[in-house]
Amino acid sequence: MLSYLLELALLPSLLCAIFLLSHSVLLNRIGAHNTYAMWIGIPLLLLGSVLGKHIPPLISAEPLAVLQHYKVIASDAIGQTSTLLSSEILVTIWGLGSAALISLLFSQATSLRRLVANSHIIALPDVEASIRVKTHIDIHSPMLVGLINPVILVPHSFKQLQPAQQQAIVDHEQFHHRRYDILANLFAYLLVTLFWFNPLSWLAYRRFRDDQELACDAQVTQTMTTPEKIAYSQTLLAYSQQAQMGMLHTHYGNKTILKERIMQMKKQHGKSTLAILGLTMALGLSGALINQTANAGDKHTLAQQKDGVHPVMRIEPRYPIKAAQDGVEGYVQLQFDISKKGKVSKVSVIKSSPTGVFDAEAIKALEQWTYKPSAKGMQDAQVQLDFMLAPPKAEIERVMVTAEK
Known part of the structure; x- marks a missing residue:
């Protein structure tokens, strides 16, 4: 994984x-x-x-025609067992990290739902708004909330702004909605939950969110005069100290890129x-x-x-400890089916030597192998697992096993 x-x-x-x-x-x-x-x-x-x-x-449509011998070396098998254990631990850590991030997402969704429910609609007679504007005492910076029923949440101090400033902020958040930015934020965050172990994913996510705000600024200020841009910059400055970045809402104020946002207002680029x-x-x-x-x-x-065709995932059989201690080597010839999705099934032993010594471990491992998906899959494929205490000498010819078509 x-x-x-x-x-x-x-x-x-x-x-x-x-x-x-x-x-x-x-x-x-x-x-x-x-x-x-x-x-x-x-x-x-x-x-x-x-x-x-x-x-x-x-x-x-190419069939899987020839399958290899696979060597299981006693010392390598022991090492693979340790590696497999480490891989399982790493997968568990990754799963716990992703689960924690998803839990955080649901926690924020619950908090925002409660926040919207307890907020109050404010009257803005001089502002044109197609989205409800509500206020709450715990809101310190304007934000857009909601995918289906969007709401613009603003702090109480919003009423003290000039109508032109209020309109600019509302236009900013409405542009977020028209561009489906909350949905984009959610999708970007879900990608981060998959690749949370990669520092670049966090840096890119942060930069993506900041660029989102810059793009909205560019949209709102493209027709503004210089005094209007100055007033808009002052509003950014006022709200940038308390803004928080959330996965399910926008963040109007952002002090980390405040200078960058103000500088971008001096430049206008087309789309x-x-x-x-x-x-x-x-x-x-x-x-x-x-x-x-x-x-x-x-x-x-x-x-x-x-x-022949290699499996995309091959689990090494465990070399039986008693066989290794007794210096026993051998092989197991196996027959199995490969589904269209590359899954192995119906594993059976054709022949083994010594009989019964390596059979169980060979079957257990082969059942976990995965091959590349194919149009038809394969029935009655065959493979041989050679259990050796040490690698064979280079001059020994390797024998191939042909699968039945």
Whole structure:
């Protein structure tokens, strides 16, 4: 599981690093709108990587023709047992971390629901708002809350602002809603829960949320005069001290990028929707093509070596301790079926020597193997597991086992 996630995270992590390192350049060259839009390339690249790994095997009609011998070395098997235990611990740690983050998400959803229920609608006669505006004593910075029934929550001090400032804040939060930013935040957070062990995912998530606010600022201030921008900046300054970043709401004030937001108001860039869409689609396709090329390379290498198809996950059998202590070596020939999804079933022993010594461990391990998905799967495939105390000498010829088609 972890190895699969690490493999999937490789290309998106590289793209995150590029975005983070070149962020200032991107912001100055293409503007806040386009910089924010480029973040969609991360999930598209991830999706492309997933499709690139799974679609080619699913549409491939090539049968699994030849399967290998696999050696089980006594010393290696003991080492693999320790490694397997470590892997199980790592998977448990990853699962606990993801579960904690999901629990935090539900906890915040409950708190926000309670906050909205206890808030009060305020009358704003000079402000045009298509979304309800409510206030609560515990709110210190404006925020948009809710996917289905959105609400703009504002602090009590909101009533003291000039109507133009109130309108700008409401427009800011309404633009969040029109752009489905809360849904985007939720999706981004769920990606972080999968890859929480990667520091780049947290840095990218933070930068993504900040770019979201910059893009809204650019939308609201594009038609403002200089005095209006100054008033808007003063509002940002007033609300930036208490803002908190949440997964299910926006954060209008943000003191960490306050200077950056004010500086961006002096620059106006157009939206290049087609260019950004083309770039992000290219990123998604590149993930699929890179993994497709890797899969093709693996098949080509296997064809050259005539070693057959390797399982994508192979559990090493445990070398029986008594057999190792007694210096006993042997082999087990097994027959099994491979489903279309690559799962192993109906494992049975064809022949073993010494009889019954390694059979149970061989069956137990093979039942956990996983092969690449295929269009037809395979029935009555065969493999031989050689149990050895030490690796064989190089001059010994390796015998292949052919599976029945």
